[in-house]
Amino acid sequence: MRRWYDADLDRQPLEKRIIAVFGYGAQGRAQARNLRDAGLQVRVALRQGSASRARAEADGLTVLDPDTAAEQADIAVLLVPDTAQPRLYEDVLARHLKPGAALLFAHGYAIHHGHLRARDDLDVIMVAPLGIGEQVRATFEKGAGVPALVAVHQDGSGQAWPLVLAYAGAGGHGRAGVMETTFAEETETDLFAEQAVLVGGLSELIRAAFDTLVEAGYQPEVAYFCCLHEVKLIADMIHERGIAGMRESISEVADLGAVQQGPRIIGAASREAMRKALAEVRSGEFDRQLQREQAAGFPTLKAHRHQAKDDLIETVGKRLRDRMPWMRASDDEEGGHGA
Ligand SMILES: NC(=O)c1ccc[n+]([C@@H]2O[C@H](COP(=O)([O-])OP(=O)(O)OC[C@H]3O[C@@H](n4cnc5c(N)ncnc54)[C@H](OP(=O)(O)O)[C@@H]3O)[C@@H](O)[C@H]2O)c1
Structure with missing residues (x-):
């Protein structure tokens, strides 16, 4: 190419x-x-x-x-x-x-x-x-x-x-x-990356980790900062230096924990789920689901968005972010979305 x-x-x-x-x-x-x-x-x-x-x-x-x-x-x-x-x-x-x-x-x-x-x-x-x-x-x-x-x-x-x-x-x-x-490669890789990492995988990873801490009795605010707020710091490091470069920049404690637990948390079952997601993108199954949703006025999406607003991670997060107004996107650049 x-x-x-x-x-x-x-x-x-x-x-x-x-x-x-x-x-x-x-x-x-x-x-x-x-x-x-x-x-x-x-x-x-x-x-x-x-x-x-x-x-x-x-x-x-x-x-x-x-x-x-x-x-x-x-x-x-x-x-x-x-x-x-x-x-x-x-x-x-x-x-x-x-x-x-x-x-x-x-x-x-x-x-x-x-x-x-x-x-x-x-x-x-x-x-x-x-x-x-x-x-x-x-x-x-x-x-x-x-x-x-x-x-x-x-x-x-x-x-x-x-x-x-x-x-x-x-x-x-x-x-x-x-x-x-090619149009095929761009479409299939883009959809897969949104589903596996950028939107689907990352959101669920954060939510599952937050829920695990809250279920164990930790304060939701602390869980929010650890599991969501700090993602940006790590994502910026990965973006600038790659995964290996990020790992070199963190403490030995953090790195050892990551080496031991990372592959258990995203293990064989997650890799198999990723292959299945990719197969559904490639076979057109995802597109057929999207067409059905669109024809019905996106009921699944609307219900999910409505319910997600009331989740603890969202209400706690909104409260904390409201105290940090400098984090908000400026009005001038609002409206950016999409992966
Ligand atoms: N979002 C990203 O950053 C991003 C990144 C890479 C690629 N893309 C691709 O770029 C393309 C545009 O995505 P986007 O996220 O920029 O779109 P978007 O923000 O959702 O587009 C909104 C614009 O489209 C108009 N629009 C909405 N529905 C319409 C309709 N039924 N008929 C005519 N106009 C309509 C809206 O006009 P009204 O004011 O009239 O509603 C508004 O001006 C897509 O192919 C997307 O996959 C997006």
Whole structure:
């Protein structure tokens, strides 16, 4: 697989091209501002009554209705939720995009699972930033960038590769590294990592450890600080130095305990559960579950979110965090989410 850095990424294919960013949420806001600041012609496309419109206009961007934006676009960047992309394509983009235009994704889900089949003349390309929207913007402003994965699913124009590389370069990703992938690899690894580590595994590990301490009679506040609050300190160290580097930075007491207990806690049963989760992602079983949930209005998700708010770890955590207002994300950058 190929890799590129800034000096390899020619921005010329984006010159005089109109980039329409559909959606102004976590990624849309970050990418639209980065592209504008890179000197490119950016339009933001929002549906009527969109809650994001005021913010986009306050950021100095031109906001258009989706049909007009699609008519003008050389590149349509789909930064609405993955589950909303097929409908956006069918209702707007399929009808209005000019021949040879490009559909650009930040995640391969809708294409890989076959929910969106683009016209043959269109480029179907992906620049998947390896970071949440807030980081995409904050690193760009510092003159750096987050790494990104790039892929071409369909090369309708015959120029899809130069275009996808130019977009990755304009977004600052070449400063950290741009790597070739496929829509299948990006989608499957991203979903698996969210489920096994970033969202599913990490949340449950924290909750189980917190519950274990509280059940044993320790103060919930102390359990919260040990099992949740301090995760950031360790995660930052792992991020900067790797796991081995983090282990070198902690005490011998902590390291010996980790060596003895870590593989017992995440043992054979957890590894088997990870293989099963990966198999369900690869077979399409997870996608079928998601489609059923979406069709029913996400009842499982809503019930879980509602109930989780009342959990002890959340109520205790909120109380403690309220006394540390400096920890809150600033209003300016709120709205970043996604793994
Ligand atoms: N979140 C991340 O940091 C992250 C990281 C890597 C990749 N990605 C990928 O980036 C893409 C965008 O994700 P995101 O998290 O940035 O999305 P998001 O924040 O949930 O997107 C919100 C935006 O989409 C619009 N929107 C929501 N539902 C819509 C619909 N049914 N039709 C049209 N517009 C709709 C909203 O407009 P209204 O104001 O009208 O509701 C809002 O402007 C996804 O493919 C995701 O997988 C995200």
